[in-house]
Amino acid sequence: MDLPDFFLADDASSARKALYNLTLVKNVTRPFGVKINLDLALGSLKLIDKIACRTGRPVFVDMKMWNGPRTMSEVIRKLAGHGATMVNIWAEAGHLMEKPVNTAKQLGMTVLGLTVLTHYDDSWSRRTHGIPLPDLALKLARMALIHGCDGVILPGTCLKAVLGLDCVKFVPAVRPEWYGDRSANAQKQIMTPGEAILNGATIVSCHSPIYNSDINPKIALSLILDEIEGGRAAKAKS
Numbered sequence: 001m002d003l004p005d006f007f008l009a010d011d012a013s014s015a016r017k018a019l020y021n022l023t024l025v026k027n028v029t030r031p032f033g034v035k036i037n038l039d040l041a042l043g044s045l046k047l048i049d050k051i052a053c054r055t056g057r058p059v060f061v062d063m064k065m066w067n068g069p070r071t072m073s074e075v076i077r078k079l080a081g082h083g084a085t086m087v088n089i090w091a092e093a094g095h096l097m098e099k100p101v102n103t104a105k106q107l108g109m110t111v112l113g114l115t116v117l118t119h120y121d122d123s124w125s126r127r128t129h130g131i132p133l134p135d136l137a138l139k140l141a142r143m144a145l146i147h148g149c150d151g152v153i154l155p156g157t158c159l160k161a162v163l164g165l166d167c168v169k170f171v172p173a174v175r176p177e178w179y180g181d182r183s184a185n186a187q188k189q190i191m192t193p194g195e196a197i198l199n200g201a202t203i204v205s206c207h208s209p210i211y212n213s214d215i216n217p218k219i220a221l222s223l224i225l226d227e228i229e230g231g232r233a234a235k236a237k238s
Contacts (some may be wrong), residue, residue, distance in 0.1 A: 002112065003086070003168065004028040005197070005228055006033040007060050007120035009207035011037055015047045024217040025100040025210070030225050033085070035205055041079070048082040056087035064114055064212060065221075066090040066102070069108065072100035082109040088112045088153055101148035110168070113144020115154045118173045118189040134161035141165055151202070156191030159199040176227055179209040193224050197231030198238070204228065 008025065012018035017041055034051050041048065043063050052059050060082045065072050072089060079087055087096045087104065091113035104111045115137045116125070125133040137158035142165070151168025152229050162169065174193045196204045210220045 003058060003203060004033050005077075005203050005232075006031075006225060007033040007035040007036045007170075007203060007205040008192075008210065009172070010014045010040075010051075011207040012040065015044045015050075018047060019054070020049060021211060021217075022051065024124040025221050026055075028218055028221050028225075030222075031057075032221070032225065035060040035062055035063050035236055036065060044110050045078060047120060048079065048084050049187060052085075060088075063068040063134075066093045069096050069099035072097070073103040074201075076100050076104050076107065076111075079222050080084055080104070080109050083161060084109065086112065087147060088114045089142035089149070090114050091149070091152065093147075094143060095147060097144075097147045097149065107149075110150045111169055112168060113128040113141065113146070113147075113149040113152045115140035115144070115152055116158065116189075118155045118187050121188045134158045138149075138162055140194060141167075155189030156196040156199065156201060156204075157189045159191075159196065159201060170205065171188070171203050172205045173194045174204045174206045176209055176224060178215075179213050181208070181212070192227065194231035194234070197228055198235050204231040222231035 008020045010021050012021055030195050048059050061079050076087060087109060089111060101111045122133040125131050125136045137154045138161040141152040141162050147224055153170045156171040173187050174196055175190050178193050191203050210217050213220055
């Protein structure tokens with residue numbers, strides 16, 4: 001399946017709320033996917049079926065896995081059985097991800113290697129890993145790709161470090177300029193949707209600017225999709 005360049009992060013506290021959130025943007029007909037977190041998936045795997053069936057859109061389950069190969073493979077089988085399109089594994093899992101990645105490919109799922117959360121900064125990277133944040137993102141991205149992942153998840157501020165890698169590059173928690181609380185949800189690595197696309201992201205995602213701003217969610221989503229298109233156009237000219 002071709003992946004859209006935006007995934008709506010439906011970070012709701014319950015399955016009912018998640019489905020309600022999607023009704024608020026149901027009239028947006030342009031392509032986008034839906035991302036749900038681990039807690040929602042654990043609460044009801046059937047929610048994945050409902051989202052996929054009601055919206056017809058690809059569903060990314062943000063599992064952030066780092067377990068043994070058998071466990072991760074079984075999780076992927078269950079997610080695929082309920083209609084999930086994409087899942088992620090911590091890149092630091094290394095060779096442990098090879099079996100689950102192969103399982104995912106057999107089932108037609110995309111697997112992304114999670115490098116660094118956008119909640120961390122350069123001082124954290126230097127303190128815990130001894131290298132700058134962009135260097136850490138590159139190191140982990142290479143590890144994910146070596147072990148079979150289709151792409152990586154990384155902060156937008158680290159995109160230039162992975163410019164030479166040919167893969168899916170997913171940037172979460174983007175923040176458009178018009179959204180006032182740009183550091184909402186403890187974000188430290190912030191970039192606008194257009195900037196992320198211009199700098200090499202293939203997919204971007206967010207929740208707060210759509211559901212926590214003063215703008216109608218449908219309009220907010222449309223504005224973000226417009227900005228993504230603008231980023232694509234600017235990149236094509238550069």
